[in-house]
Amino acid sequence: MATFVIIVGGGKVGTHLAAVLLEAGFRIRVIEEHRSELARLQRDLPAEVVTIGDGTDPLVLEAAGIRQAHVVAAVTGLDEVNLVITSLARFEFGVPRVIARVANPKNAWMFTPEMGVDVALNQADMMAHLIAEEMSLGDMVTLLNLRKGQYSLVAEKVVPGSVVAGKALRDIDLPDACRIVAIIRQGELVVPHGDTVLQPVDEVLALVRAAQAAKLAAVLGANAEVP
Amino acid sequence: MRQARGGTMNVVILGCGRLGAYLARRLQEEGHRVTVIDKDSGAFNRLGPGFDGKKVVGTGIDEDVLRRAGIEQADAFVAVTNWDNTNVMAAQVAKEIFHVGRVICRIYDHLREEVYRGLGLETLCPTLLDGDQIQQMLAA
Numbered sequence: 243m244a245t246f247v248i249i250v251g252g253g254k255v256g257t258h259l260a261a262v263l264l265e266a267g268f269r270i271r272v273i274e275e276h277r278s279e280l281a282r283l284q285r286d287l288p289a290e291v292v293t294i295g296d297g298t299d300p301l302v303l304e305a306a307g308i309r310q311a312h313v314v315a316a317v318t319g320l321d322e323v324n325l326v327i328t329s330l331a332r333f334e335f336g337v338p339r340v341i342a343r344v345a346n347p348k349n350a351w352m353f354t355p356e357m358g359v360d361v362a363l364n365q366a367d368m369m370a371h372l373i374a375e376e377m378s379l380g381d382m383v384t385l386l387n388l389r390k391g392q393y394s395l396v397a398e399k400v401v402p403g404s405v406v407a408g409k410a411l412r413d414i415d416l417p418d419a420c421r422i423v424a425i426i427r428q429g430e431l432v433v434p435h436g437d438t439v440l441q442p443v444d445e446v447l448a449l450v451r452a453a454q455a456a457k458l459a460a461v462l463g464a465n466a467e468v469p
Numbered sequence: 470m471r472q473a474r475g476g477t478m479n480v481v482i483l484g485c486g487r488l489g490a491y492l493a494r495r496l497q498e499e500g501h502r503v504t505v506i507d508k509d510s511g512a513f514n515r516l517g518p519g520f521d522g523k524k525v526v527g528t529g530i531d532e533d534v535l536r537r538a539g540i541e542q543a544d545a546f547v548a549v550t551n552w553d554n555t556n557v558m559a560a561q562v563a564k565e566i567f568h569v570g571r572v573i574c575r576i577y578d579h580l581r582e583e584v585y586r587g588l589g590l591e592t593l594c595p596t597l598l599d600g601d602q603i604q605q606m607l608a609a
Contacts, residue, residue, distance in 0.1 A: 299580075330584060349530065
């Protein structure tokens with residue numbers, strides 16, 4: 243029998259999740275109380291999967307079939323609502339797997355097993371980390387250590403406004419025990435030559451003697467003087 | 470020991486509706502220090518001119534709002550907004566994060582009240598209390 247998932251909250255997150263799960267062959271039900279969301283729900287999902295009502299009301303949850311549910315996902319935009327759903331799902335109805343969306347990252351600490359939560363998805367926090375990662379230019383990453391760490395394959399992004407941005411490789415004063423082996427530019431491999439010009443956010447892969455890695459990082463990360 | 474029996478207590482009340490305002494006035498008359506939180510500043514009118522406790526505008530599920538209300542020095546926290554879910558979450562914050570000695574939480578829905586009482590919250594359910602009372606009145 244297909245896994246039965248109850249999704250509480252039929253906003254954009256809930257509707258998208260429902261569509262993905264339906265496509266993947268899950269049995270689902272979406273609970274939503276706000277009339278404003280119902281029109282979109284009824285347009286995007288089969289009528290029989292939508293339950294109208296307050297997902298924190300135990301009677302509504304029962305009517306939606308929570309006693310047969312394998313998974314409950316509480317994805318409304320209100321943390322107090324999501325947490326009441328998770329604790330009811332776990333402690334009143336014994337749902338085996340309970341997943342919740344953290345709407346306000348300040349409230350993330352409350353999404354614990356004591357509140358019935360198995361998995362908390364902190365959207366804002368995940369986004370923030372992904373964005374921070376994308377912005378982490380100038381940090382050299384070691385991809386591989388060779389010969390017990392004597393040599394390293396490293397990667398570093400070219401910071402916009404750095405000294406090396408716009409320079410040809412032959413004009414860059416690299417450490418002597420260092421070779422630039424590849425450049426990833428907009429997801430494509432560029433095989434470097436002396437006349438290859440570095441561009442901002444190029445990912446530079448270099449083979450370097452470990453002792454000179456810091457010097458390489460300094461060259462690639464150096465900021466141009468602000469005129 | 471802050472919470473001396475019969476002594477003065479610091480009480481934070483979340484929700485300045487009819488019950489919250491009535492309770493605030495009564496506790497103040499008994500000599501306790503009372504702070505009231507409500508997301509609507511207009512709600513404080515219910516306290517009347519005699520109330521001289523602290524009034525904090527904000528939502529009670531926010532740690533910062535609770536801090537401004539002096540929850541770190543509170544002996545008791547009472548969650549009596551009209552929203553069960555808000556009361557439950559605010560009570561959890563008061564209990565788990567700020568370790569307030571007494572935390573009391575109103576829950577209208579008797580099914581939810583049962584669950585949260587089971588989870589260790591000190592709850593009261595007006596629906597059950599009123600229902601029992603009315604039943605007794607009818608039986609008398």
